[in-house]
Amino acid sequence: MSDALPSPLLTLRGIGKSFLGVRVLGEVDLDVLAGEVHAVVGENGAGKSTLMKIVSGGYAPDEGTITLDGVPRRFGAPRDAQRAGIGIVHQEFNLLPERSVAENVFLGHEPVRRGLVDRKAMLDRTADLLASIGESALPPGAPVGRLGVAQQQIVEIVKALALDARLLIMDEPTAALADNEVERLYALVRRLQQRQIGVLYVSHRLQEVFDLSGRITVLKDGRLVTTLNTADTDPDRLVRHMVGRDLSHYYPERAGPDEPRPVRLTVRNGGNRRLRDVDLRLRAGEVLGVGGLQGSGRSALARALFGAAPFTTGDVTLDGEPVRLRSPRAAMRAGIAYLTEDRKGEGIVAGGSVLDNALLAGRALRPAWRGRAARTARVRDLLTAVDVRAAAEDQEIRFLSGGNQQKVVLARWLALEPGILLFDEPTRGIDVGAKSAIHDLVRRLARDGAVVLMISSDLPELLGMSDRIIVMRDGRIAGELPAGATEEDVLTLALGTVPAAA
Numbered sequence: 001m002s003d004a005l006p007s008p009l010l011t012l013r014g015i016g017k018s019f020l021g022v023r024v025l026g027e028v029d030l031d032v033l034a035g036e037v038h039a040v041v042g043e044n045g046a047g048k049s050t051l052m053k054i055v056s057g058g059y060a061p062d063e064g065t066i067t068l069d070g071v072p073r074r075f076g077a078p079r080d081a082q083r084a085g086i087g088i089v090h091q092e093f094n095l096l097p098e099r100s101v102a103e104n105v106f107l108g109h110e111p112v113r114r115g116l117v118d119r120k121a122m123l124d125r126t127a128d129l130l131a132s133i134g135e136s137a138l139p140p141g142a143p144v145g146r147l148g149v150a151q152q153q154i155v156e157i158v159k160a161l162a163l164d165a166r167l168l169i170m171d172e173p174t175a176a177l178a179d180n181e182v183e184r185l186y187a188l189v190r191r192l193q194q195r196q197i198g199v200l201y202v203s204h205r206l207q208e209v210f211d212l213s214g215r216i217t218v219l220k221d222g223r224l225v226t227t228l229n230t231a232d233t234d235p236d237r238l239v240r241h242m243v244g245r246d247l248s249h250y251y252p253e254r255a256g257p258d259e260p261r262p263v264r265l266t267v268r269n270g271g272n273r274r275l276r277d278v279d280l281r282l283r284a285g286e287v288l289g290v291g292g293l294q295g296s297g298r299s300a301l302a303r304a305l306f307g308a309a310p311f312t313t314g315d316v317t318l319d320g321e322p323v324r325l326r327s328p329r330a331a332m333r334a335g336i337a338y339l340t341e342d343r344k345g346e347g348i349v350a351g352g353s354v355l356d357n358a359l360l361a362g363r364a365l366r367p368a369w370r371g372r373a374a375r376t377a378r379v380r381d382l383l384t385a386v387d388v389r390a391a392a393e394d395q396e397i398r399f400l401s402g403g404n405q406q407k408v409v410l411a412r413w414l415a416l417e418p419g420i421l422l423f424d425e426p427t428r429g430i431d432v433g434a435k436s437a438i439h440d441l442v443r444r445l446a447r448d449g450a451v452v453l454m455i456s457s458d459l460p461e462l463l464g465m466s467d468r469i470i471v472m473r474d475g476r477i478a479g480e481l482p483a484g485a486t487e488e489d490v491l492t493l494a495l496g497t498v499p500a501a502a
Contacts, residue, residue, distance in 0.1 A: 087160025097145030289466030403434025
């Protein structure tokens with residue numbers, strides 16, 4: 001009996017790519033077996049996204065070969081890759097919210113009968129595809145815009161399966177998911193494996209890389225560092241390969257409990273359409289973590305404090321004085337900054353330059369002609385201070401990595417010298433190196449006396465960064481936990497397995 005490994009489903013050899021003379025990938029080799037989850041990791045800017053776009057037909061490689069099932073391939077467009085059996089689920093979904101699940105799944109290749117779209121066949125086929133991956137509870141006729149993030153992700157996966165995908169690229173698939181939804185995704189990935197579908201899995205979350213993958217390929221500066229069997233490595237070794245150094249600690253030291261910190265902002269009995277009976281105290285010099293499941297009210301709390309969806313009941317005080325935060329402009333004037341979880345939709349103007357994006361908050365708050373030169377100089381200094389890596393300040397921000405986009409948004413708010421910072425998923429979708437830099441910045445802001453409220457779905461991050469944690473459930477604060485709490489403590493409150501506490 002032969003011990004030879006099965007032939008790879010996908011083989012990449014010597015893949016290289018340059019843009020405007022800048023080499024972003026060089027001599028990358030990678031292969032994926034049928035039924036294998038092969039993880040691809042690396043810092044932002046390592047070349048992961050470019051490589052995935054080459055595999056999925058978005059870019060043509062300048063050098064190297066792509067082989068699928070032993071047949072050399074060259075894709076001129078994403079549709080060519082789809083026809084060959086390669087699907088991709090992007091971190092930011094490409095769905096039409098006003099159309100149904102079935103209409104999205106078969107968009108562009110709808111079943112036709114007598115010259116007309118056969119809606120019954122489309123619904124039936126979608127139902128069959130959903131059932132094949134254990135998701136028969138999702139209605140094929142439901143409008144996609146009314147679905148949760150996890151269900152929309154399922155629609156993206158089924159879209160690929162409708163085109164007979166044998167290789168599925170998953171780009172940061174858990175970035176927008178709550179912890180209970182991540183387990184559901186794990187089960188779905190394993191069902192794809194059982195169907196002998198190969199998965200290229202791109203993620204910054206090392207825990208899920210180790211949970212799901214059989215092999216891990218590390219990229220750095222556009223080049224292949226190594227490919228490892230997951231069972232033969234550990235997170236510390238993987239991080240060394242990714243960043244070229246040891247990260248002696250993942251989280252900076254917490255604030256000490258030496259002296260009482262002054263209360264800056266309070267909410268008493270706050271409520272709106274999403275929130276009820278919110279009692280909250282935000283103290284100078286501490287990081288208050290906010291945990292809870294997706295839809296529990298975490299982001300609604302931040303949006304209420306920023307005036308984007310304000311409290312309609314209850315009282316808010318700032319430094320002991322009543323304050324009405326009825327709009328983002330009012331919150332900004334009160335010294336409150338808000339880093340949204342939706343970086344693409346609400347955080348940046350994708351076609352704008354790095355500098356223009358960093359100046360947005362200042363322009364919104366003050367007349368553009370008042371102190372413009374001084375504000376611009378300050379923003380430039382801040383872009384340098386937070387280590388934004390861009391070709392130039394007039395480069396369009398959409399061409400920056402996720403971590404660098406996040407740093408631009410941070411510089412925008414720091415330019416206003418806010419006393420209260422609301423961070424909603426500040427490290428979502430960014431690499432371990434950039435994540436560490438943002439953690440250090442958050443802690444430094446707190447040490448300098450700022451109030452920091454930080455929402456995170458990443459439980460280790462929530463526990464590692466917070467001086468105190470509140471947990472949301474059903475629009476209420478389910479309970480409060482001290483520093484040193486465990487993941488089990490957070491989940492117990494988030495899931496409601498103990499009575500809610502004020």
